Structure formats: structure tokens, C-alpha cells
Amino acid sequence: MFIGSGLVHCYLKFKLMDDALQVFERLPVKDDIVLWNAMVNGYVQIGESGKALTIFRRMVETGLVPNKFAVTGVLSALALAAEVYNGRMVHAFSIKMGYDMGIEVLNVLIDMYGKCRQLEDAFLVFENMIEKDIYSWNSIVSVYEQCGDHDGTLRLFKGMLSSGFRPDMVTFAAALPACTHLSALMRGKEVHGYMIVNGLDKLGSTYIANAIMDMYAKCGSMMEARMVFDETKVKDVASWNIMVMGYGMQGFGDEALNMFSCMCEGGLKPD
RNA sequence: GCUUUCUUUAAAG
Numbered sequence: 001m002f003i004g005s006g007l008v009h010c011y012l013k014f015k016l017m018d019d020a021l022q023v024f025e026r027l028p029v030k031d032d033i034v035l036w037n038a039m040v041n042g043y044v045q046i047g048e049s050g051k052a053l054t055i056f057r058r059m060v061e062t063g064l065v066p067n068k069f070a071v072t073g074v075l076s077a078l079a080l081a082a083e084v085y086n087g088r089m090v091h092a093f094s095i096k097m098g099y100d101m102g103i104e105v106l107n108v109l110i111d112m113y114g115k116c117r118q119l120e121d122a123f124l125v126f127e128n129m130i131e132k133d134i135y136s137w138n139s140i141v142s143v144y145e146q147c148g149d150h151d152g153t154l155r156l157f158k159g160m161l162s163s164g165f166r167p168d169m170v171t172f173a174a175a176l177p178a179c180t181h182l183s184a185l186m187r188g189k190e191v192h193g194y195m196i197v198n199g200l201d202k203l204g205s206t207y208i209a210n211a212i213m214d215m216y217a218k219c220g221s222m223m224e225a226r227m228v229f230d231e232t233k234v235k236d237v238a239s240w241n242i243m244v245m246g247y248g249m250q251g252f253g254d255e256a257l258n259m260f261s262c263m264c265e266g267g268l269k270p271d
Numbered sequence: 272g273c274u275u276u277c278u279u280u281a282a283a284g
């Protein structure tokens with residue numbers, strides 16, 4: 001039994017959910033809430049919200065009372081599944097249990113409401129937090145962007161800065177596309193400028209570099225998009241597509257075709 | 272021992 005749970009944890013560590021589940025099901029006694037939570041979170045992490053919720057319901061049926069870890073896990077699953085109704089129930093339960101005093105639970109509530117497109121509720125949770133951390137800020141900034149409130153995203157980004165928090169790649173992954181969608185070159189430059197000044201511009205992934213390129217491209221500054229492109233060591237198909245599209249849409253047919261052939265030479269296949 | 276955040280590739284999704 002002890003060995004079995006160790007094995008489940010081991011499979012979970014490597015995201016081998018099928019194997020983890022198989023061993024889990026064979027456990028004669030399933031009274032360890034940590035194991036249940038780990039199963040729920042394992043499914044959440046691979047995007048299987050339905051399976052995560054099924055495990056959670058079974059856990060409750062066995063009579064175990066969800067602790068705050070279980071609550072964060074199930075809220076994450078509900079966020080993925082965009083199930084607000086159940087999300088609200090879990091929220092109410094958290095309050096009843098006093099879990100809403102914990103910052104992690106509040107952070108995931110922001111995310112849950114946001115992913116369920118209930119921005120007002122997300123903001124209410126955020127606003128009423130006694131203390132906020134980088135997850136709180138990143139969550140609220142991200143859900144505003146996800147909901148298409150680009151101005152709100154940038155407003156919160158500024159609020160984050162003035163509150164003394166240092167944005168990271170997660171923040172930029174939301175703030176940059178906000179500028180992109182607004183075609184706000186100046187504000188995009190401010191965000192990119194912040195990254196440069198703080199030495200964060202080269203630390204990001206290809207994904208972030210692409211977001212910067214796309215911001216410049218969609219804001220009409222192909223020169224700057226090109227500079228970022230050239231400085232980006234690891235390019236992927238999206239990097240090339242952003243440039244080809246940008247040149248194409250702005251009437252630089254030659255450059256677009258150029259890019260296109262370079263992409264094919266580089267061994268990448270266009271979409 | 273288990274927990275939270277990342278919409279990069281321009282037209283009706």
C-alpha cells in the first residue's frame with residue numbers, strides 16, 4: 001500500500017497518467033488525500049479537466065473532505081473546463097472552510113473566474129486580496145488579455161509596476177499581445193523597453209521573441225520586427241510566418257518572398 | 272509528500 005502510493009507519485013512526476021491511474025485503482029485503501037490531490041493535479045497538468053473532475057468527485061464520495069490543495073486542484077480543473085457554476089460552489093466552500101485566506105486559493109480563483117469569462121468576479125477577488133504576489137498579478141493580467149480587454153491588461157500591467165512587482169515572462173506573454181491587438185506601437189515599445197532595460201529581452205523563449213516581433217509587425221514597424229528577428233537565435237515556424245505575413249500585409253512583397261524562400265532553405269516548412 | 276499564472280504566426284473562428 002505504501003509502495004503503491006510511492007509508485008503513483010513516481011508516475012505522476014513524469015506525467016504518466018495512465019500508469020499512475022492503473023496503480024492508483026489497484027490500491028486497496030485510498031485514504032490518502034495527498035494521493036487524490038496529486039491525481040487531480042496530474043490530470044489538470046495534461047489538460048484533462050474531465051478526468052481531473054471525476055477523480056475529485058470520487059474523492060469526495062469516499063468521504064474525504066477537500067483540503068486547500070484539493071480546492072486549488074479542482075478550481076484549476078474547473079477553470080480549464082470553464083465551469084463557472086461549480087467554480088462558484090467551490091468558491092463558497094472555500095470561504096466556509098477558511099481556505100480563502102490562503103493566497104494560492106485566491107490566485108486560482110482569479111484564474112478560474114477569468115477563464116470562465118467572469119472578469120468582474122476575477123477582479124473582485126483580486127481587488128479584495130490582502131496581499132498579492134506575482135501569481136496574483138500575472139493571473140489578473142493574463143485573464144484580462146484572454147478576455148480581450150487589452151486596455152485593461154495594460155492598465156493592470158502598469159499597476160503591477162507601480163505596486164513594485166517585477167513582471168516576468170508570463171506577464172509579457174499577456175502585455176505584448178495586448179499592445180499588438182491595439183496596434184499600440186508606443187505602448188508596445190514601452191513594454192519591450194522595460195524588458196531591455198531590465199535585461200529580460202534575451203532571457204525569454206522563442207515564444208516571447210515571437211510575441212515581440214508580432215507586436216512590431218502588427219504595429220507597422222517591420223524594421224524593428226526585423227531587428228528582433230535577426231537577434232533571435234532560435235527561430236521557429238511562427239517566427240518566419242510573423243515576418244512573412246508582416247511584410248506581405250504591409251506591401252513589401254519582395255521581402256516577404258525573400259523571407260519565404262529563406263524559411264524553406266532553413267528546412268522549415270511553411271504552414 | 273499534493274496546490275495557483277503565459278492568446279506568438281493579420282479577414283465570418
